[in-house]
Amino acid sequence: MPQRAATDGWTTCALGHRHWGLAGAAGLLLHRPAPDGVEVLLQLRVEWSHHGGTWGTPGGALHPAEAAADGALREAGEELGLTRDDVILGAESIDDHGGWSYTTVLAAPSGLLDAGELALNPESIAAGWFPLSALADVPLHPGFAASLLTLAPLLT
Numbered sequence: 001m002p003q004r005a006a007t008d009g010w011t012t013c014a015l016g017h018r019h020w021g022l023a024g025a026a027g028l029l030l031h032r033p034a035p036d037g038v039e040v041l042l043q044l045r046v047e048w049s050h051h052g053g054t055w056g057t058p059g060g061a062l063h064p065a066e067a068a069a070d071g072a073l074r075e076a077g078e079e080l081g082l083t084r085d086d087v088i089l090g091a092e093s094i095d096d097h098g099g100w101s102y103t104t105v106l107a108a109p110s111g112l113l114d115a116g117e118l119a120l121n122p123e124s125i126a127a128g129w130f131p132l133s134a135l136a137d138v139p140l141h142p143g144f145a146a147s148l149l150t151l152a153p154l155l156t
């Protein structure tokens, strides 16, 4: 199990949501060109986790003084077995709820990234590449779904 961090804990943002992570959270949004547009790498979270049973970006609460990109990479490493060498970091998009924010760190795979060969941890049931144009039919994590309109233009 990951070590407990000083920033672990629930907080309520200015929008009235409950969020895990006192210093905010970050996730890694991997994207790559596909024949019919752009594909994104999503992870299916186990049922017992917060918003379990939905697809979203690998990610989680930031540790004290941790940069968003470092936190996103750490979480993607824990959840999907990704390493820093597997990705080329891109822009960051901050979804600020007031008192809590989620930073999506965009990244491209540095090579062929086969979702079926990722080393998933117990928090992850599956991982896969999804065409951006097909996400309307996928049960998405509500936070990720809400940020898609902002994120989509950054992926092209």
Ligand SMILES: [Zn+2]
Residues within 6 Å of the ligand: 013, 014, 015, 016, 017, 018, 019, 097, 100
């Ligand atoms: Zn919120």
